[in-house]
Amino acid sequence: MRRHQFILWVLTTVGFLLTPLVLGIYELTVLDFIMLRSIAVLGLVLLTGLTGQVSFGQAAFVALGAYTSGILSTRYGLSPWLSLVIALVVVAIAALLVGIPLLQLKGHYLALGTLALGLITSNGLVELHGLTGGPSGFGNIPAFSVFGLMLTDPPTYTAFLALCLALSLGLALLVADGRLGRLARAVRENELTAECLGVHATGVKLQMFLLAALLSGLSGVLYAHMVRFLNPTPFDFTTSVMLLTMAVVGGMTSPWGALLGAAVLTVLTEALRSSVPGTTAEQQVILFGALLVLLLIFWPQGVVGALQRIAARLRTGLRRPSPPIAADSTAQPPGFASADGGRWLQAFFGQDKATAQHAEAEKATTLLQLSKLTCRFGGLLALDQLDLTVPLGALLAIIGPNGAGKTTVFNAITGIVQPVVGTMMLDGHVLTGLPPYRIARYGIARTFQNVELFPQMTCLENVLVALEADAPQHFWNMVLRFRQTQQQEQEAQAQARQILAFVGLEHAQGTAAGDLPLGQQRALELARAIARRPQVLLLDEPASGLNPAERQQIATLIQHLHAQGLTIMLVEHAMDFVMALANTIVVLNRGQKIAEGTPEAIRQDPAVIAAYLGNPEQLGSLPPLASRSGGAT
């Protein structure tokens, strides 16, 4: 949590705690509802705003929390504190039952699954009348008590709610600003890329869904022991939509939006009720629906978004405008040019001279082995029984005409495409059939032909995601070991800055990745891959679309990395680039390997010449396409 967030959090908490001294009973009741709803909406901000998943069934979790705690404490005489804990466990189990199957899927199945859960729950509350009291509900729910003091009168309960809200808000802020929140945003912006960096996307989504459900459940329990009477009406589909509307109104990008949204809408409906006496529940429902639609169309950033924009405008008004990022990257000499670059890189990869020599001696060792790899897209055989051995420390280039299956090789190695036949082994581990994030964790990192970044996140954040992908932090640790977490965060940031400097992007660390020019985007993608400390680095057309100077830079970067003993595989069309860099070249045509050897041997190979339209000129110093002509490397 950043400092100004912390100060704001303390101020808010103190403010809420002081309200019972100032406000009357009616205002306090309204405030109670604002706080109860804020707690539930906080979960939606984490789930929808950060992670990009929608739940239309949060009311079901509110209901589960409220009814479980209510029934246990009323019928079975449990202490409300104990029933609170059990209720949260029940909510967690329900969330896992729904979340585990639905979150495996790409797409928006969670939305429909939670909608169904909401409908089943509201039906269940009515149908299971033996347990729930049916449509008329049940009362006499005991209140919370602290050391014999019953939390029954409004001022005391408001203070108690203020504490609960402070805790929930603190947790949400920690999550949103911390590692989990960053991984969640990466998953939202580009799920497949996040997976290829080693992020377990389903796990991240599940954690957020669980958190959202628990916050909703907590809100329900607190409601049950405040009102001390439960019936099904407050937990129907309308409530789920109301909570969602509050998240949208407040702004889903920040936990503060939850508070603002709950406050604005609760006060608005109260004002409507008192100023227009005839307002019915139906009209309120329509109001929520219409408001949701209008806001999503015209004002999707919510109140928080508006405040952020105002703040940004004030800041730029005060300071002199900073110069825009130079589109001309030649003006920025990359950091690796400094003498220190190489040494830093060695330290980063954890290699001293001795191990480098050791690696030299073992050059014959096979690191990555593909055998009989076959990939099929419908009737098209993209890869046909491909055998490929990548020795440790190789710089291997794959070339071939368009449609030869070059990118498919990378997609198969990284688990994006499943081979129909064949096996892939990395350093003794079988990769075949593993999901992308597990393959990434074995030490394979890649870049993409069409640059795949997290465009709305800063360059620093892009690299941090890669650095932290396989060490997902437990949110218990984040809360309990607050200091340690802060320290780790600072170390990670320092490391990320060094990596950015290595690719020549230290000036752009705070810039959104999507705003960079293409050459720098490719550099950032490379930085992200380096941050993985990979055993094998796969580069898919790293030079395409770059100007000669940028190509030269990328080539130098690749040479630096290779000099560290890093094994690199490269797909590229630009022949001059490939011939100058690679020590082994594999030529693919129609999914089959037609040649393999040193650049000199490939240049002479008749099969290769035939594959390239029988035009020997093309394999000379000339690049295959006129548009790709660039400077010599």
Add this chain to the structure above:
Amino acid sequence: MELWQQVPQWIISGITVGTIYGLVALGFVVIYSVTRVINIAQGEFVMLGAMLTITLANSLPLVPAIVLAVLATAAVGAVIERVALHPARRAATVILIMITVGIDIVLRGLALIIWGTQPYALRPFTPGPPILIGTGVITRQALWVIGIALVALLVCFGFFRFTLLGMALRACAANPLAARLVGIKPERMALLAWAGSAGLAALGGAVIAPITFGTSAMGLDLGLRGFVAAVMGGLESPVGAVWGGLVLGILESVGAGLSSGLKDVIAFFVLLVVLILREVNVTRLARQLMHRPQARTAGGQ
């Protein structure tokens, strides 16, 4: 009567309601494939179709009432696309889905204000006693439901297959960019998809009204079941959606026959099972089964 003797009856009523699920699911698939939006408000079009038909049938003969109701609902669908979704078409899919939830809420709220909560009846299209088939009976209205739904589906598939507009829609679903390059306007296709889906759902509502009665709250449940049916069919296959509707209808009807509390759970349960089955990558599984032994021998060499 023995339990097994009731099975034909359950299947008959399952098919009847299943065809309606199929119509809703088809609408889902059309909107989803052209615009990638999961339209939560789809069920409300069924409700509008039913309620408008019932209201109009008070002063009009049945056939014009149905035609007017279907056209009016199609117009509502078109207006919604233009007013609510078109302006936000560049937003993330999540946002668009949330917009359809807002629309669902507004439509249901308006219906609640207009028609209240009480159920309305519509007279069967043709009077007469039910027809006996084996140990089951089938009402004349159920025959109308199945017949009209069948005709609507045939017309639909004919439209997709043989008309230029239908092919343009399919082209747009397959690849919006390529469709744009050959002169198809995806915006216009989205409008058409919404109007068509709304009309189709409204027709379903009109024919089912004599059996289930019409209420202002009937939409959400139907919409959800239509979605489950669409998912069963693979979410992008119109034929699959119709089959999904039939299978879901029969499953629900049999489940409700065995235990009345099961009905609501079945749709959700089927959704989960289908989604999980879809997730289990069949090719991956097959490859693993086929190649375990090979991998072992390769390791042994």
